[in-house]
Amino acid sequence: MHPREGWGPAGMSDTLLACRDCGQLHRAPGSVLAGKGLACVRCGSNLSRYPPLPIEVALALATTALILFLLANAYPIFLVSLEGRAGQDLLISGPLRLSEYGGPFAGLGMLVAGLSFVVPLVWMCLVVIVLAGLRWGDPALHARFAPLWKTALLLYPWSMLDVYLLGTYVAYTRLAEAVETNVATGGYALGALVLVQALLVLTLGRRRVWDLIADPRPVAPRPGEPWVACEICQLVLAAPATEAPRAERRCPRCATHLAPRQRGSLSVTLALTSAAAILYLPANLLPVMTVERFGQVSTYTILAGVEELLHLGLWPLALLVFFASVVVPMAKLISLAWFLHMIRRRSGRWLRERTRLYRFIDFVGRWSNIDVFMVSILAASLQFGFLTTVDPEAGVVSFAAVVALTMLATAAFDPRLMWDAAEGELR
Ligand SMILES: [Zn+2]
Numbered sequence: 001m002h003p004r005e006g007w008g009p010a011g012m013s014d015t016l017l018a019c020r021d022c023g024q025l026h027r028a029p030g031s032v033l034a035g036k037g038l039a040c041v042r043c044g045s046n047l048s049r050y051p052p053l054p055i056e057v058a059l060a061l062a063t064t065a066l067i068l069f070l071l072a073n074a075y076p077i078f079l080v081s082l083e084g085r086a087g088q089d090l091l092i093s094g095p096l097r098l099s100e101y102g103g104p105f106a107g108l109g110m111l112v113a114g115l116s117f118v119v120p121l122v123w124m125c126l127v128v129i130v131l132a133g134l135r136w137g138d139p140a141l142h143a144r145f146a147p148l149w150k151t152a153l154l155l156y157p158w159s160m161l162d163v164y165l166l167g168t169y170v171a172y173t174r175l176a177e178a179v180e181t182n183v184a185t186g187g188y189a190l191g192a193l194v195l196v197q198a199l200l201v202l203t204l205g206r207r208r209v210w211d212l213i214a215d216p217r218p219v220a221p222r223p224g225e226p227w228v229a230c231e232i233c234q235l236v237l238a239a240p241a242t243e244a245p246r247a248e249r250r251c252p253r254c255a256t257h258l259a260p261r262q263r264g265s266l267s268v269t270l271a272l273t274s275a276a277a278i279l280y281l282p283a284n285l286l287p288v289m290t291v292e293r294f295g296q297v298s299t300y301t302i303l304a305g306v307e308e309l310l311h312l313g314l315w316p317l318a319l320l321v322f323f324a325s326v327v328v329p330m331a332k333l334i335s336l337a338w339f340l341h342m343i344r345r346r347s348g349r350w351l352r353e354r355t356r357l358y359r360f361i362d363f364v365g366r367w368s369n370i371d372v373f374m375v376s377i378l379a380a381s382l383q384f385g386f387l388t389t390v391d392p393e394a395g396v397v398s399f400a401a402v403v404a405l406t407m408l409a410t411a412a413f414d415p416r417l418m419w420d421a422a423e424g425e426l427r
């Protein structure tokens, strides 16, 4: 990739920021980097910044989150009772219940366990270890935390306790119509955990942590020199020669393979989007769950679930689920197809809007899992035999696959290619 002009003479305290969305390089003096929101001059996207709070605050929040996670798992989220029979919902109840159905449902159970238990737990542990190590460890050994921090960043989009909480809320509201329900200790812990985690993400500052792991300035390219930005840690450095040995084509900070753009981005995005589009039909046409009450069986598709919420008069919730489960997956499929089409046409129209839309679908994509979590929670907590029983159906497996595939497709898509294509730089 050609270096862009106009980033002035090098100053030792300056940091180079390459926009993740359009590839524009910026030079930010150290004083500007702290606390202020910086926007890309070319596409308007947010450039990462240092949060104003010290790293100790983030460490305290991460530790609190870990304790709350233990509480949320040790105690039930809510209790249910029907005609003298009692049940409870633990965080892990859904996956355990799904695994009993075997086949694809066991796979779904593993996915739910991963998104709501394994990934959040590993993520929180990694954050605590890295922050504690950077705070108290020998600065000469800070580089050792790079693989851990890289893993934490890769896991983060799949840590879905916030989405899970909303799924629990929808499940709880639907349950409250049929049986007696009470929020329990685990539920309060989960609510507090989601809040603490949101604060933690705000105070963390990915770039600050990377810059504590290794100072980016010594490897900064000289003005006019070809450069490359690391996909993972955003380090900007002089582009290695194409014939350089493999080891030299890795990021010196996080060991990621250096490439000007995500490799195979367009073909992988196309493959994943097509697979998701095929599964979109069964995901919406097949029932996602069956409810049996006093021998009467009713099946629910995603849309029927929304309708039921409307019938119950819970229209804000109905609107939310409709948006997350129906609008978002569809919007992701259409947007990704549109981006690919515009790149093929080398079009320069609506570049800023397309970039903004990309960031939006990347941000909201994970919320489509509300329904997956809801079905898993209902199946786990409503097992009262003849009185009321909920079972998952094939549609929820397709639906979960659509959500996962579109999330992967969005992650594989490199928005900078839209800008390259418009400027005729795409090879
Ligand atoms: Zn930009």
Ligand SMILES: [Zn+2]
Residues within 6 Å of the ligand: 230, 231, 232, 233, 234, 235, 251, 252, 253, 254, 255, 256
């Ligand atoms: Zn890197």
